[in-house]
Amino acid sequence: MSTLLKMVCLIDGEHYLPVTKSALNTLDNIEHIEVVAAVFIGGTEKLRDATPESIGKKLGVKVYFGPDHHKIPYDLIVEVAVEHQADVVMDLSDEPVVDYSKRFKIASMVLEQGILYEGPDFSFQPLDEYDVLTKPSLKILGTGKRIGKTAVSAYAARLIHREKYNPCVVAMGRGGPEEPEIVRGDEIEITPQYLMEQSDKGIHAASDHWEDALMSRILTIGCRRCGGGMVGQVFITNMKQGAQMANEVDSEFVIMEGSGAAIPPIKTDRHIVLVGANQPIINIERFFGPYRIKLADLVVITMCEEPMASPEKVERIQKFIEGINPQATVIPTVFRPKPLESVEGKRVLFATTAPDSVKEVLIQHLEEEHGCTVVGTTPYLSNRPLLQKDIEKYIDQVDVMLTELKAAAVDVATKDALQAGLEVVYCDNIPLVIREEDNLDPAILEVVDQAIADHSNK
Numbered sequence: 001m002s003t004l005l006k007m008v009c010l011i012d013g014e015h016y017l018p019v020t021k022s023a024l025n026t027l028d029n030i031e032h033i034e035v036v037a038a039v040f041i042g043g044t045e046k047l048r049d050a051t052p053e054s055i056g057k058k059l060g061v062k063v064y065f066g067p068d069h070h071k072i073p074y075d076l077i078v079e080v081a082v083e084h085q086a087d088v089v090m091d092l093s094d095e096p097v098v099d100y101s102k103r104f105k106i107a108s109m110v111l112e113q114g115i116l117y118e119g120p121d122f123s124f125q126p127l128d129e130y131d132v133l134t135k136p137s138l139k140i141l142g143t144g145k146r147i148g149k150t151a152v153s154a155y156a157a158r159l160i161h162r163e164k165y166n167p168c169v170v171a172m173g174r175g176g177p178e179e180p181e182i183v184r185g186d187e188i189e190i191t192p193q194y195l196m197e198q199s200d201k202g203i204h205a206a207s208d209h210w211e212d213a214l215m216s217r218i219l220t221i222g223c224r225r226c227g228g229g230m231v232g233q234v235f236i237t238n239m240k241q242g243a244q245m246a247n248e249v250d251s252e253f254v255i256m257e258g259s260g261a262a263i264p265p266i267k268t269d270r271h272i273v274l275v276g277a278n279q280p281i282i283n284i285e286r287f288f289g290p291y292r293i294k295l296a297d298l299v300v301i302t303m304c305e306e307p308m309a310s311p312e313k314v315e316r317i318q319k320f321i322e323g324i325n326p327q328a329t330v331i332p333t334v335f336r337p338k339p340l341e342s343v344e345g346k347r348v349l350f351a352t353t354a355p356d357s358v359k360e361v362l363i364q365h366l367e368e369e370h371g372c373t374v375v376g377t378t379p380y381l382s383n384r385p386l387l388q389k390d391i392e393k394y395i396d397q398v399d400v401m402l403t404e405l406k407a408a409a410v411d412v413a414t415k416d417a418l419q420a421g422l423e424v425v426y427c428d429n430i431p432l433v434i435r436e437e438d439n440l441d442p443a444i445l446e447v448v449d450q451a452i453a454d455h456s457n458k
Contacts, residue, residue, distance in 0.1 A: 006036045008086040009061075010077065010106075012093040013043035013069070021059050023092050028061075036084040038063045041072045042097040072102060078109050091119040101286055108291040111231060127233055129267040130240045133254055134247045136455035137268040138447055141232070141258035143284060143292050146353060147276030148302040148335055150208045151429035153257045154215035156272070156444050160253060161218050163445060165452075168219045168251035169212045170242045170266075172234070172259045175204035176224030180242040182249065183220045185213025192414045192424035199410045208257060211405040215340070215428045221245050225259055231288050232263030239264055253448065263292070269451035271295045272444070276302050277309035277317055277332070278355075285320055293321055296328045297447045304332040304434050307357045329446070331438045333431040336365050339402055341425045344371035349394045350427070351403035351413045353381045372400070382407040391416050402427050 007027060011020050028035040038061050040052075056063040064080050066073025081089050089110045091103065098106075107124045110117040114126045140156065142149040153169060160167045170180075188194070190213060198205040209222030223242040227235030239256075243266045246254045256264040273296035275284055283289050293299060299321050304314045314332055321330050337352070343366075354362060356379045363374045375397050378390035387408055391401075401417035401424045403409045409426075417424050433440055 003032065005033050005087040006085055007033050007088045007090050008077075008081045008084055009035055009038045010041050010089065010091045010093050011038050011059075011063070012041055012097040014094060014097055015092075017055065017058050020092065024059055024061060027090065033088075035061055036086065037061060037080050039073065039077050039080050040065045040069070041077070041093055042070055043093075044069055072098070072106070074105060074109055077106060078113060081110060081115050082113055086115055088116045088118055091117070104287050105290070108288060108294070111291060112294055124231060125233070127231060127263055128265050130243065130265060131267045132240060132243050132247070133266060133268065135252060135254050136448075136452040137254040137256060138270040138272060138451050139256045139258070139264055139266070139268040140272045140274070141263045141292060141295070142274040142276070143261060143289050144276055144279050145260040147274050147279065148429060148431065149258060149274050150211055151335060152272070152274055152300055152302070152431055153208075153255060154212050154428065155431055157212060157216040157218055157255055159441055159444055160255075160448055161216065163448075165253045165448060166251050167253040167255055168221065168246055168249055169209065169216070169255045169257055170221045170223060170239065170246050170264070171208040171212055171257040172223040172225040172237055172239050172242070172262070172264060173204070173207045173209070174225065174259065175207050176209070176222050176238075177203070178224070178238075180238055180245050181209070181222045182245065183209055183213040183222065185217045186219055190214045192418060192426075195410045196414060196418065199415075205410045206405050206407060208259065212257070214405055214426060219249055219251060221249070225262060228260055228262035231291065232258075232261060234262050234265065237265065239266060253452070261292070269454040270297045270447045272298045272300065272447060274300050274302055275317060275321065277314050278303040281313065281316065284317055290324050293328075294325050296325055297450060298443050299325070299328050299330045300431065300440070301330065301332040302335065302431065305334045305358070305361070308355065329443050331440055331443055332434050333440065334434055335429040336369075336432055337362055337402075338428045338430045339366075339370055339425050340428060342370075343400055343402060343425055346372050346399045346423075347375045347397065348372045348400045348402045349391070349398040350374055350377045351381050351387065351390075351401065351409065352377065352379055352427075353404060353406050355379060366402075372402075381409055381413065384408045384412050387412050388416065395420050395422070399423060400425055404429065
């Protein structure tokens with residue numbers, strides 16, 4: 001390697017100084033590494049004279065100390081790394097000074113600065129981001145899978161379109177096309193029959209960009225990805241090509257849509273982050289949940305209702321987000337189904353990815369707001385064998401297959417329903433605020449306006 005890497009090392013007082021010095025010398029003697037500073041992060045068991053000057057003299061490198069030798073100086077680690085323009089933060093500490101949670105916190109803060117964080121047997125690297133977009137843009141990403149990211153993305157796209165910003169969506173999915181594909185949701189009529197035709201051609205017609213095109217009636221660009229790292233990096237994706245296509249199409253604003261917890265590797269002006277209240281709290285507060293949350297200009301908390309999340313859990317999540325990212329707007333929401341066509345007076349089989357635990361709430365909403373009779377439901381859109389069993393159970397009792405455009409919605413739900421002579425109606429999921437003081441639409445549009453302003457100031 002020809003490029004010189006500037007390295008800041010994390011050290012502790014649980015190691016004898018001669019041992020630490022040997023480790024620093026080993027690193028500094030590597031041709032492409034320069035150890036520029038060290039940060040003392042705790043432990044005094046083997047330190048007699050714990051002053052920065054004395055330790056720095058013994059180690060042969062400038063050493064920084066926090067105010068409390070028994071606490072990890074997280075902010076100081078970042079300050080020193082930035083001040084010395086470090087490429088790498090190398091962790092030479094150990095238990096009991098650090099544990100898994102503390103290391104993840106260090107990693108999140110270091111990666112936020114675009115700096116590599118390494119230890120003897122681990123390496124966390126910042127996200128690769130291609131700076132290719134020539135239009136104002138925002139990124140929509142999530143802290144996990146099945147938390148409503150595509151639904152919020154489609155909702156945001158419709159809202160932005162109504163405000164005459166003329167957006168397009170670039171989405172990546174695990175079933176996306178080999179080459180980025182344009183779907184003109186603004187021009188073609190996306191009927192169940194049309195989607196079946198696409199499915200018969202081998203196209204995954206329930207992929208996220210098809211859902212966005214159907215729900216929002218705008219131009220979408222579909223991409224693929226494989227793998228999802230802990231920080232959000234994907235192993236392979238053609239999203240760079242998709243972003244370059246977005247530069248060329250007839251749109252003035254670009255929405256880059258993530259997939260699960262994977263983050264689009266494209267630099268954007270602003271970020272909307274989804275946090276699922278149904279997720280284990282540890283995945284939000286620990287690991288790389290904080291890293292994702294800190295990216296946000298707007299945080300939409302989804303699934304904020306029993307039994308997926310108690311009011312106490314929602315409040316805890318909100319306070320945590322506000323604590324680590326006080327500049328972001330935070331809005332708790334729930335989802336409610338909205339058929340794209342009238343189902344009034346009809347008997348309905350409702351296929352969804354929502355958990356069975358909330359089906360009664362969804363049924364009540366559909367019947368009260370849309371005037372249908374929900375004869376049966378199935379939560380198995382992502383489980384083809386169980387989905388088929390539920391369809392067989394109800395298919396002779398209903399007039400309409402009402403389904404989200406997810407997973408097996410086309411090749412199973414739509415196909416079986418059409419063969420049985422049923423009407424197929426697709427269903428959107430609308431995010432609704434749960435607090436009177438919140439208003440989601442202006443919050444989204446504020447992020448859009450900020451993105452436009454940022455882009456014009458480049």
